[in-house]
Amino acid sequence: MIDERPLTDGTIALLNLDAQIDALEPEVRRGRASVETRAGLAELISLRGLIVGRIADYDRAEEIAEHLVRDAPMDASSLRARARTRAGFHRFNDALADVDRAERLSLDTETANGERAAIFQALGRYDESYVLRDEAAKRQGSFENLAALVGLHAERGEIEAAEHQYEQSCCRYRGVSPFPVALLDFQLGLMWMNAGQLNDARRLFEAAWRRVPLYAQAQGHLAEVEAELGEVDCAISRLRSLAASSDDPDYAAQLARILEDVGHEDESRRWRRLAASRYDELIASHPEAFADHAAEFWLAAGGDPDKALRLAKMNAEVRNTSHARSLLARAVAAKA
């Protein structure tokens, strides 16, 4: 349905995102920007981080938000911005505390509940998230509110509901930016992948990738699906380019595992070493955020079940999702 609508070319959209950031960053660095501008910049940089898979962007967004709260602690926009960057690094309790404080200051309840719903969802508190998201969608059936429900249903594996909401939200999209639509495709792709329906997953990941060719997560998951479907060369080629360009070790880890499976030991070892050292760095700086992915790595290509178990436990303490429980169970089994 959304394919009938024109969207800005994904490369141009990303250049324009860079253009926004490049124009605002000097102003923020000089300390002359308003709270709104600084919060807006943190938001734009986080979006770029999400699209191109750049952890340095999340770090910069977090830095801006922390400085913002330091400089304007009584401004609800500061706290909201920090809640978002904290949630991005899986510091969910801190993020919820910021949302509560922002609401006490002046953040309207509707916006505060939107932030809470996202955090509850990430924590696996799906029922609480659903109540808030459903209420928002009933109050205003905007693209954003319906798309949020797609993500929630998809994560819970509620295929029919997710597909229905996907259609509904696509109908409501009035913009030309490809990002919101690509993110929606990606979420549905993840749902199909988790349900084992790889061809459907590929269709959605490809759609997301076509809309935004530099969308790293879409490419990474597309490679995963391709590898599962036996298209190993395709997956390897895709991952080589991602692993070389991204500071997120997931792509190197994934590449190392696939290369090992097909007997390319030397190259696999190289990527494994790179991923291992990068995961160690990230666990030192953002333990909550990378515990799950690092545990997956040490369970598979990393080959260190002790480390995997320790990180899987940490992850399960941070959030009690079905994925976290399954990861912990696999780590326990690997250790045994």
Add this chain to the structure above:
Amino acid sequence: MSDHISGPRAIADPVIDITDVYAFPCPESPRHLVLIMNVFPYAGPSALFSDAVIYRLRVRPVSIAPDGRTFAVAADESIFDFTFSGSQPVQEGRCALPNGDVVTFRTSEESGGSGRAVQVFAGQRSDPFFIDGPMTERTIATRQVAFKEVGSDRLYGKNVLGIVLRIEWATLLKGGPMFAVVAETLSAGKRAVRLERVGRPEIKNISLSAKMFDTVNRDLEIRDIYNEEDAFNLSKHYAGAYRARLNANLAFYDGLDDKVDWPFDNHGNHPLTELLLADFLVVDASKPFSETSYFEIEQAMLEGRTHATCGGRWLNQDLVDFLLTLYVNAGKGPRIRDGVDAPIVWSSKVFPYMAPPNRREAAQS
């Protein structure tokens, strides 16, 4: 900030965000009329036009209605549609003219493209608007004039994506010599959907955005709804909401000097409300170019005299000072200054009029 960042949709995607519209008789050739629309506030060096958007300039003949207080807009319309390719960094541009002709050009080429009776340019340029944004916001928040002798230009050193159209108006437009001009961004495709529209400066921001004075729709973010409207055919559904918001906000500005310079009429409306809701630039192509003639045609109507200038809008008029003075004391009191009296660089009197883009160092100085 003129029409920069004028609503949630524009904030979400600056490539559709029209920052300003200008219309003026060509300074070096009275046979020509120049129309300009700028988009993409705070455009960094890599900013490009969307390949999924129609950037549209709409022009209709207009006259002063028999009541002398409103405009009579004719139905005949001339549409100029600009579209761009998905290539980068140089984009192929296309301007579809009302007579069916098409002018092609490449972005950022100074000479632009030309056809019979038309010359076009599109590319990154210096933002010609200037304003002390924070003090404007403070004035609203504190309900007191907050400007300083020397203000701080929020747009200093900033760039936009500009579209410039220079036309022989007698050849390409219907009617005249007085025209109403509106700029729009629309999603391309089978059914074009209006995303933004701009006519007059500072309608959505200075005039419409503040909610706290509006006792009718205090919670309504009115700007996206307003953006979707046809400027030449305002729907009845929200007209009352727009009117209520403008009445409330204009009364607030009028009260800033503790005097009433704009008594409401018998219908409970501010005298400027209907004129501002006619949200298009009105330019008289038969009059010579003028740098400071925005709203002179409308002021003449209010005063019951014949206008003396081309009206319209030149690139570097000190719009904020003019508007605040108009709103606060109807031009009968001291000039209300925001302390910013010039852009970083003056625009040119020759095509493509807008100054080249600022380099990054300029923005940082």
